Amino acid sequence: MTLSAEFQQRLRDIDPAVFRVVAGAAAWASLNGEPKTTPAAFVLIEEEQSGENTRMTGPVLQRCEADVAVIFVTRNVSDGTGAAAADDIETLKSAVRDALIGFEPTSVSNADVVEHISSNLLKAKNGHVWQRELFGVGYYLVEKS
Known part of the structure; x- marks a missing residue:
């Protein structure tokens, strides 16, 4: 399982x-306009930054910080505003x-x-609202021997 898949499963x-869709x-890349089913959530690894190798000898060990975005969209046209x-x-x-x-x-x-x-409102148009929640997780990259 990948980091993205774990986030998706939690959702x-x-x-x-x-x-209704995670x-x-x-799926995010192939989206053309609003999703057909809402609420929908899309999980993207936006960026990963790795530090330098922390070992002087032996296999490489690097700390990596991942930024994982959860972009979700919902639609509610029960009011005009x-x-x-x-x-x-x-x-x-x-x-x-919470998840x-x-x-x-x-x-x-x-x-x-x-x-x-962080949290950002990406777009609000035609009854659809797009929101981005950004999460961070640190982990280690270890050279396979």
Whole structure:
């Protein structure tokens, strides 16, 4: 399992379910406009930065910091102002944060717990609201001997 897949599974495991679709970078890249089904969540590894090798001899050991974005979109046209969709986003933000903050991934070596970094409203248009939650997790890259 990959880091992205672990994040996706955590979102699928929210009970009661808050997303009708949870997908990764490929689905995000192929999206043309709004998703057909909402609420939808997309998990992307936005950036990974590795430090220098910490060992003078032996296999390489590097600390890596990953920024994992959860981009979600919901649609609610029950009012003309978009306030209903904005309220839905707040509920989704809370559910996503509860599912991910403090989670310790097992797909990477010696991972730290997941921390929240930032939150951004990406777009609000035609009853759809797009939100990006950015999470960070540190782990180690170890040379295979």
